[in-house]
Amino acid sequence: MTEKIAVLGAGSWGSMLADILVENGHEVRVWSKSKEQVDELNTKHTNSHYIKDFTFPTKMKAYADMSEALDGVDDILFIVPSQATRSVARQANEVLNQMNIKPYIIHGSKGIEKGSYDRMSQVLQEEIDEKNRKSISVISGPSQAEDVARRDITLVTAASDDMPSAEHFQKLFMNDYFRVYTNNDIIGVEIGGALKNIIALGAGALVGLGYGDNAKAALMTRGIAEISRLGVSFGADPLTFSGLSGLGDVIVTATSSDSRNWRAGYQLGQGKKLDDVVKDMGMVIEGIATNQAAYELSKQRGVEMPITSAIHAVINDEETVSDAISNLMAREGRSEQV
Template sequence: MTEKIAVLGAGSWGSMLANILDENGHDVRLWSYNPKQVEELNTKHTNSKYMKDFTYSDSLVAYSDMQAAVKDVDDILMVVPAQVTRSVAQNLNTILNEMDIKPNIIHGSKGIEQKTYKRMSEVLAEEISSNNRNGIAVISGPSQAEDVAKKDITLVTAASSDIKIAEHFQKLFMNGYFRVYTNDDIIGVEIGAALKNIIALGAGALYGLGYGDNAKAALMTRGLAEISRLGTSFGANPLTFTGLSGFGDVIVTATSSDSRNWRAGYQLGKGEKLSDVVKNMGMVIEGVATTQAAYELAKQRGIDMPITSAIYNVLNENVSVKEAISKLMLREGRSELE
């Protein structure tokens, strides 16, 4: 089954997913807003800002014109930063209005929209008319782009409230090193994908301060409990958070220096200012915006999320990482199962 697929977003993860789809024999068009990046991809088959030392498939074609990229496609994969997903979706909807196509939509973005607290599938459903699309899905799991580039064994989940759409994308992405499972709990998969970046920030900060494996394990375990509490309050299946898009993603982002959220946390743990960390990273740190959204959501819904609150205070209230850890450790004792 060969499909025409547009991939919107040529960062590390978007471009790597595009390369997988191309390797799998599909006609793939990779869109970027940056003409210089498009030129590099088409002439050198490299993407030096995001994926150093990796050469993309010769048959993968990049576009700076979104209309040309999505012409006559069967499927659209969106992998743009969470906070610009709405604007990109609005542009896409305008283009689709002019075309006689109704593609399947899947996204790989990991975040929650600030102020609205919407998950990315909700944003896409609001901005892309049902007349211009079929179902909406998400692809997520423990998947550092750098390891995928090496063809390391990688397992992810394709989730949609319409399981047939999830199964459709499962078939498109599956190959010998990239295995895809399906899930109909899109709420749980998207919340796990977004909130694990908060835990990655904390894990990096712990390492920056010199803490070891015990502290890291504690943060990951109790952090996942917070993610599950918030997710199930929206109707997510608690089992989702023990799977690939839950604990699996927490493990990889909270232990890998390839994670930009972990690297950002590490720099904060070393005492650097957030503004300098963001400036030096040169790429979007999804966990920063997600921390604020999750903190505000937790307050709104009365969900206890002390780790998220602690990281929020570090990012927004000038609380030092050491002080935040001390306050967490000295809180009143409670049952583990609460």
Template sequence: MTEKIAVLGAGSWGSMLANILTENGHEVRIWSYNPDQVQELNEQHTNEKYLKGFRFSERLRADTDMKAVVQGADDVLLIVPSQVTRAVATDLNQVLTELNSKPALIHGSKGLEQHTFKRMSEVIEETIASQYRASISVISGPSQAEGVARKDPTLVTVASEDLQAARHFQQLFMNNYFRVYTNHDIIGVELGGALKNIIALAAGTLAGLGYGDNAKAALMTRGLAEISRLAVSYGANPLTFLGLSGVGDVIVTATSQDSRNWRAGYQLGQGKALETVINNMGMVIEGIATSQAAYEMAQLTGVEMPITEAIHAVLNGEETVAVAIQKLMTREGRAEIG
């Protein structure tokens, strides 16, 4: 059955998910605040800043008017940087109020709100009145937009407390190169998607320093252990971190040069200043803000997160990368499990 779907956010992942849904036969409209980007999508069917060389479906339509995009939509996908999710959701709440509409909501943002440490589903739940949302879900997993553009076989998870809603989005997104699983552990899926960006930053840093596969494997393994510890302390199912939103997402973002967090870490490892790295990227690096949030969460809960603490110290100019690595390697010996 064809659905009308509104996508809020035209970055690399938002525009790619919009294209998947369009290819799957749905009527999709995408919102961007940038009129030049909207014109490019509508006339050239490209989004060169975010996905160079990719041509989008000519049936995908873009607009700067959120109300026009959302009007009549059965489903709304929010996929903007985590630090502006509350602002965009507030605008969406106003639009839904004016339209008296109640679509199913799903987000694809991999980050945490600064200071509150809230997951994006919590932000949406707080911001959009219950009478204007049928359900809240999240789509996450090991999925670089560039790989999906090449039609690499890609597997992701849709999580929701409402499994019927998760199955609904599973059917909307599934095709022969994009496979979707469902999960009811929305806490674990969201925290996995956010916290793995810290490990990706660290992995890029090691690569920038010239370290090889041994260091990479050590980082990914112990990094996954500490982010799962933190997530479990907030109510996540530990088994989630053995799946797509845990080990899967860590693998792809900590090994792929398509990962902006990995690329940012790589530049840090080469000795570039954080401000220079941010300016060079030209896109939001979620791992920077998430490392601050995770550091504070660990302090509050008493969860030990040595890699996160090291990245936090480097990003805040408290330690050099070399010193941070030396401290990690010379920590007191302990058991791996237990």
């Protein structure tokens, strides 16, 4: 069955998920606040700032007017930077208040909101009136947009407190190269998807300093341990962190030069200042804001997160990357099972 789907956000991942939905036979409207980006998508069918050398289907239409993008839709995919999700959701709710529709809501943004420490499903729940939505879900997992553009085999998770909604999105997105599993642990899926960006920053920094595979494996393994500790403190299932949205996402994001968080960490490891790294990237580096939120949460909840704390010290210019690594290695010995 063909569905009308609005994709709010036209970055690399948003535009590739829109491409999948079009390929799966759905009517897709992509919204962007950038008129130039909308014009490029509609006329050249490219998104050159985010996805190089890729042509999108002519059936995919882009809009700068959110009212046009949301007109009569069955589903809304929010996929803007996490720190912008609240403002976009608020704008969408104003539009939905004028329409007689109640779409399924899903998001693919990987971050935690600064200040409130809300996960993105919580932001959407707060900003989208209940009368304007059927349910809220998340899609997450090891999914570099560049690999999806090459039709590489990709596996992700659709999670929701409402399993029929997760299964609904599983059917919408799944095809012969994009496989979707379901999960009812939305807390764990969102925390894993957000905090893996912190580990990717650290992994890039290690490579920037010249460390090898042993160091990267150590960082990823212990990174998963502290992500799991924080997630469990919120009620997440620890098994979620050994799945696609936990371990899987850490592996791809912490080893791929396509990851902007990895690239940012790599430049930090080479001695560049954070402001210069952000300017050089030209795109949102989710791990920076998420690191601040996770660091503050770890202090509030009494959860030990030494890697997150070390990266926080580097980002805030309190330690060099080399000093942060030395301090981590000098920590008192302990059991791996704690």
